[in-house]
Amino acid sequence: MPLVDLKDMLRHARAKGFAVGAYDAVDSNFVAAIIEGAEAARAPVIVSFAESHFAHYDFPALVAAAESHAKRARVPVALFLDHGASRESAVEAIRLGVNGVMVDASHLPFDENVAATRSVVGMAHGVGVPVEGELGYVPGVEGVDAERHPGEIRLTSPREAALYVDATGVDFLAVSVGTVHGRLRGEPRLDLDRLAAIAVTVGVPLVIHGGTGLTDEQLRSLVARGVAKINYYTALSDLAAAAASNALADVETGYAAAIDAVRAAVADEVARTCEVFGAAGRADETLAVCRSWRNVEHVILFNWSDEVGDRAAEFEAEGRERLSRLPGVREATVGAAIHADAPYQRAWLIRLASAAAEAAYMKDPAHLDYANRVFRPHAADRIKGDFLRD
Ligand code: 13P
Numbered sequence: 184m185p186l187v188d189l190k191d192m193l194r195h196a197r198a199k200g201f202a203v204g205a206y207d208a209v210d211s212n213f214v215a216a217i218i219e220g221a222e223a224a225r226a227p228v229i230v231s232f233a234e235s236h237f238a239h240y241d242f243p244a245l246v247a248a249a250e251s252h253a254k255r256a257r258v259p260v261a262l263f264l265d266h267g268a269s270r271e272s273a274v275e276a277i278r279l280g281v282n283g284v285m286v287d288a289s290h291l292p293f294d295e296n297v298a299a300t301r302s303v304v305g306m307a308h309g310v311g312v313p314v315e316g317e318l319g320y321v322p323g324v325e326g327v328d329a330e331r332h333p334g335e336i337r338l339t340s341p342r343e344a345a346l347y348v349d350a351t352g353v354d355f356l357a358v359s360v361g362t363v364h365g366r367l368r369g370e371p372r373l374d375l376d377r378l379a380a381i382a383v384t385v386g387v388p389l390v391i392h393g394g395t396g397l398t399d400e401q402l403r404s405l406v407a408r409g410v411a412k413i414n415y416y417t418a419l420s421d422l423a424a425a426a427a428s429n430a431l432a433d434v435e436t437g438y439a440a441a442i443d444a445v446r447a448a449v450a451d452e453v454a455r456t457c458e459v460f461g462a463a464g465r466a467d468e469t470l471a472v473c474r475s476w477r478n479v480e481h482v483i484l485f486n487w488s489d490e491v492g493d494r495a496a497e498f499e500a501e502g503r504e505r506l507s508r509l510p511g512v513r514e515a516t517v518g519a520a521i522h523a524d525a526p527y528q529r530a531w532l533i534r535l536a537s538a539a540a541e542a543a544y545m546k547d548p549a550h551l552d553y554a555n556r557v558f559r560p561h562a563a564d565r566i567k568g569d570f571l572r573d
Contacts, residue, residue, distance in 0.1 A: 206453055264285060310540035319357075389410045391413045502558065
């Protein structure tokens with residue numbers, strides 16, 4: 184099954200009254216386990232990458248691995264930047280292959296949160312990528328990740344939630360109704376009336392951060408009140424650590440046994456929570472209503488004019504440098520013909536995140552500046568085309 188459009192996936196979940204699990208991956212074994220667990224439950228799934236975890240792994244390499252797993256998955260998958268810190272983080276994550284982003288400005292005052300989120304929404308929507316914003320504040324309490332979310336809980340106000348969604352244009356709203364990131368001290372107390380009031384004022388799918396530590400009953404009661412995405416990590420981390428430490432107790436068992444044990448433990452918990460969230464058994468119907476997420480190859484076959492001479496390398500370097508930084512561009516590179524008698528000796532090979540990204544790229548002022556100043560005047564001999572990738 185292909186990667187799918189996350190907005191379609193979560194709108195369907197909200198309409199049908201279930202939630203999709205968004206599980207943070209911290210290595211490629213987690214990615215495999217998350218997808219395996221979802222496949223076992225026949226559930227759509229989101230593989231997330233939390234920016235606060237980037238110190239632990241090579242983000243470009245891990246997203247590439249996740250993209251490869253997702254394309255071979257037997258359930259619909261979306262790849263997501265969790266707790267993105269800035270517009271630049273979102274641009275970079277889209278370049279690397281995610282198809283949904285969160286901008287987390289929830290620690291800022293309302294107006295600043297709106298401004299920071301809007302700037303990401305403007306960029307991301309331009310290239311077809313949906314955005315999650317957060318209003319209210321979900322802190323960490325103790326244990327894994329707690330120190331990354333310092334401070335006190337601030338619950339989301341239903342009135343502000345509606346204003347925030349209108350002012351920012353976010354596609355999904357993360358709300359604070361009593362959950363915390365990481366392990367819980369004591370019993371979680373959820374403000375379900377508040378959640379229900381938010382769901383009445385806000386039409387977009389709602390998101391819960393801090394899924395770990397809630398009882399199955401509490402998780403179900405969140406889903407029943409409009410939550411369509413539940414972020415879940417610390418429990419997976421704890422189960423993985425326990426499985427690894429058991430397997431490694433006897434050194435002679437070997438490291439590969441720990442990898443297998445971790446994958447099995449994480450996959451089981453993913454499958455179990457997909458059941459609790461109501462996502463189990465929903466893979467086929469979800470796939471049927473989701474657009475598939477497909478990159479576009481923008482290809483220009485060309486020859487530099489004779490007068491360009493040695494400047495060709497410099498012209499191409501400038502293009503590579505400038506074009507590959509534009510939002511929605513996954514790669515901008517030049518290919519050289521391998522046959523000397525080919526009618527075109529050079530090719531711009533520009534991979535874009537989506538058809539929307541292609542449209543944005545064609546209008547982008549930096550692209551037009553390069554095209555009109557450097558490329559077109561010196562490469563009159565050219566043909567081009569745009570192709571959807573499988
Ligand atoms: P937990 O680690 O508490 O499950 O929360 C995960 C999360 O909200 C990631 O964004």
